[in-house]
Amino acid sequence: MHYSKIFLFLLITLFFGCTRQQQPTVIYLIGDSTVANYANNYEEGKDYFKTRYPVTGWGQVFQEFFTGHDLSEFKHLFNADSIRVDDRARGGRSTRTFFQEGRWRAVYDDLKKGDIVVMQFGHNDAAENKPERYVDIQGYKEFLRLYVAQTREKGGIPIILTPVCRNYPWKDGHLENVHGDYPGAAREVADETGTYFIDLNQLSMNAFSSKGREYVTENYFMNLLPGKYEAYPDGQSDNTHFQTEGARVVAGLVFEAMKNLGAQRRP
Numbered sequence: 001m002h003y004s005k006i007f008l009f010l011l012i013t014l015f016f017g018c019t020r021q022q023q024p025t026v027i028y029l030i031g032d033s034t035v036a037n038y039a040n041n042y043e044e045g046k047d048y049f050k051t052r053y054p055v056t057g058w059g060q061v062f063q064e065f066f067t068g069h070d071l072s073e074f075k076h077l078f079n080a081d082s083i084r085v086d087d088r089a090r091g092g093r094s095t096r097t098f099f100q101e102g103r104w105r106a107v108y109d110d111l112k113k114g115d116i117v118v119m120q121f122g123h124n125d126a127a128e129n130k131p132e133r134y135v136d137i138q139g140y141k142e143f144l145r146l147y148v149a150q151t152r153e154k155g156g157i158p159i160i161l162t163p164v165c166r167n168y169p170w171k172d173g174h175l176e177n178v179h180g181d182y183p184g185a186a187r188e189v190a191d192e193t194g195t196y197f198i199d200l201n202q203l204s205m206n207a208f209s210s211k212g213r214e215y216v217t218e219n220y221f222m223n224l225l226p227g228k229y230e231a232y233p234d235g236q237s238d239n240t241h242f243q244t245e246g247a248r249v250v251a252g253l254v255f256e257a258m259k260n261l262g263a264q265r266r267p
Contacts (some may be wrong), residue, residue: 020197025080028107029059030098030147031120033091033241034164034250037062040087051231054243055222058164058250065255076159076173076262077196078114084108094124094133095143104147113155118254119147120200122163122182123240138183144189159258160190162201164250167221167239170213175205196264198257204250 029035036057039048040232042261046052056106071083088107090098096119098104107117121144125135135143144160169176177183183201191195208216217223222238242250 024082024084025078026115026209027085028117029087029089031089032093032123035089035120036091037087054245056244058247059089062251073259094135095121095140096135097133111154111156115156117151117156118159120161122179126182137181141185141189148193148195159196160186161198162186164200165204174209184195196261203253
């Protein structure tokens with residue numbers, strides 16, 4: 001009788017242990033259009049390939065980096081055998097409007113212990129000419145603090161990113177910062193709160209500069225010739241949003257940076 005109880009206990013422990021292991025860690029992405037998934041019913045009832053392609057947010061291709069990869073390299077962030085990327089980013093949103101529209105509440109409600117929240121804002125916060133989305137530096141920092149605090153409240157792990165670079169300005173063959181004080185403000189919040197931090201602005205400026213202005217302009221950003229894509233019959237000139245190749249490069253930068261976050265020893 002004694003041994004049968006021990007055996008039963010071991011079976012139950014093994015069952016629940018396996019069940020927990022099979023539960024994927026979710027990486028929630030919150031941010032703006034440069035992160036968004038345009039293919040995932042972004043505009044209900046519309047065919048992505050006919051109405052938006054090739055515009056691609058880096059979050060749209062982020063999942064593929066985890067598929068088949070050795071996840072032990074992320075042991076400082078999670079201990080799971082699978083990852084599910086849940087991209088909640090949306091075009092035109094700043095730290096404030098993402099919160100005011102209830103988009104953060106929807107993420108917060110779904111968060112479970114051990115999940116990760118990757119936040120990349122700044123493009124729209126800095127838009128002084130668009131008061132409906134503009135957030136000054138102090139407000140930007142306050143909302144980042146809120147996202148960090150509430151992620152931790154649910155047992156999640158926050159990661160602050162600076163805004164990805166735009167395709168301007170170029171100086172002496174190198175991309176320069178176009179985001180003013182916002183990248184520095186993001187770093188300050190990360191330092192103040194002891195939060196993992198990725199300087200995506202600098203990483204992307206360096207990576208894009210290494211490829212050269214002409215290549216990046218034609219292949220990474222949404223600068224399209226007339227007649228090439230059904231969604232853009234007249235062509236397009238856009239140095240903020242990415243084509244698929246550019247999005248994959250940025251997603252790869254975030255992926256590699258996440259592997260190296262253990263050196264920060266923050267949470």
